[in-house]
Amino acid sequence: MKFSVLALDYDGTLARDGILDKHVKDAIGEVHARGIAVIIVTGRILSDLQRVAGDLHFTDAVVAENGAVLAFPNGHSWLIGRPPEPVFLDELRRRGIAFTAGQCLLETDAVLAPQILAVIRELELPFVLVFNRSRVMVLPQGISKATGLRRALAALRLSTHNAIGVGDAENDHDLLAACEIGVAVSWGSPALQRTADEVIHGEGPSDLAPYIRQASNITRLPPDWMGRDKIVMGTTNGGVPLGFTEHGSNVLVTGDPQSGKSWATGVFCEQLMIHDYCTCVIDPEGDYEQLEALPRVAVLGGDDPLPSLPDLARVLRHPDVSVVINLSRAPYEEKVKYLMTLLPMLGSLRRQTGLPHRIVIDEAHYFLHESNVKELLDLGLGAYTLVTYRASDLNPDVRKAMEIVCVTRTAAPEEAQAIAAMFGAGSADLSSILPTLKDGEATVLLPSPEQGEKKIQRISLLPRLTGHVRHRSKYFDVPIPAGSEFVFTADGRPVGPRCRTFREFIAALGDIPGGVLDGHARRGDFSRWIADVFHDHPLASDLRKLEQRYRLGYVESLSTELARAIRERYEVESELVL
DSSP: OOOOEEEEOTTTTTEETTTHHHHHHHHHHHHHHOEEEEEESSSOEEEEEEEHOOOOTTEEEEGGGGGTTEEEETEEEEEEEOOOHHHHHHHHHHOOOOOOOSSSSSSEEGGGGGHHHHHHHTTOEEEEEEEETTEEEEEEEOOOOOHHHHHHHHTTTOOOGEEEEEOOGGGGHHHHHSSSEEETTTHHHHHHHHHEEEEEEEESSGGGGGHHHHHHHHHOOOTTTTOOEEEEEEHHHHHHHEEEEEOOOOOEOOOOOTTSSHHHHHHHHHHHHHHHTOOEEETTTTTTTGGSSTEEEEETTSSSOOOOHHHHHHHSSTTTTTTEOOTTSOOHHHHHHHHHHHHHHHHHHHHHHOOOSSEESSSSGTTTTTTTHHHOTTTTTEEEEEESSOGGGGGGHHHHHHHHHEEEOOOOHHHHHHHHHHTTTTTHHHHHHHGGOOOOTEEEEOOOGGGSSOEEEEEOOOOSSSOOOOOOOGGGTTOOOOTTTTTEEEETTEEEEEEEEHHHHHHHHHHHHHHHHHHHHHHHHHHHIIIIIIIIIIHHHHHHHHHHHTTTTTOHHHHHHHHHHHHHHHHHHOOOOO
């Protein structure tokens, strides 16, 4: 992940006795000049912060009153929380409870907390108490530094996944938890230090300046501190969830065709999107359209023209939006040409803005086998997911950059050897395990060295949230119009029956000479017929892959595999033996 946001508490972190440390202010100015957004997140009332800190134009936004007020340097501000009701303020005054009131927040001595809580209970008000050292704040329910920060980042079109948050006190727990990396200062709360990803050691705010300057020089967030969100891929035989934290690692998903690669990748993408990681899925064969069922996911391409790169870049500038680019209708040459410009654009966009957080490339062997991979992929930032049934065909530089490998069933010894070579794992172990894995249910996960031991772990994949709906058997015998049937030909002359239904097509396969089937497969006629006549692009994608494997010599019985793909798609029990 690119470092794009620095979220800082004020009192005790940047300032002592309300006075902003000069060294820290200079360091913040350097960070800001490098294009990193700076947001002050404080419990102070906004007017009070402006009084003690002076001009706040060194920030991109201020979250005041512990998340209840949001302000920008241009003077615009608005309330996130609801102001307290007059009856509450009147009752506090009647009981002689001294307090300072902001626009939403009330603040007073912590020793008065029991009396304030009694008033809240008697009046049945939706307020909570938040302690900050010797003071206590009264806030509307649901308001915290984290909620205020998220509203500020949404307005700036930035993401917490690109943020480092720094705080010192007990009201900073939510702030640190919201950021990708949460940092506590050693002169602050011991409890906050115990939960932080990192602790800055020193005696006071001036010791924060070197850390800020060091952070301004990094491009990628330090992976050792990242990733509270666990991306769970499945469970072990004992039912224990198994996955990995989103450290921005490069991930390879590989295995035989029809072994569950798309299922595993879909599980991975679903969890990324649910955890608000902006994800861009490059989908050459239309396998991931179902992800559009998730919130804030858009599918572009498919039956529509492919998105222009400027339009796509504008969509991906929204951190809460994920995109699936469906290339299934484009010819192979057009797909390759499109990706030759798309991939560098995505890398450049991510280096500039931090978005998208992850780039997923299906059928990666089509595009990443040449020596130009370093021009296509920004491997320095990482966070690529590559999906392929031919890991051995990937460029060696790409294979070397993969940090996590998820493998579904793999019968080809050369593929097992290529995978083993990437991690030094025993190829004998892989060769015995990979062919036994069940379709879409189990995988082997090889964690990266940074994430612990490299042993092979067998898991059962999680169910998909966006599963296929395939109740299409009623279409198996529906005839298509005359003139659209499939006609087997040899030397331009018809061979066998004209097939107007799927049943007729499967029945004819067993009687068609192998040479005729060979010609149709090499020309891509089967997948083209399905796409152009039936408009069933997922099935057309499956047949296109089958034709490609056949041309490479990996299909023993073309007629059997064609029939199996159609029956599986349309949920028809086989009554035809080929």
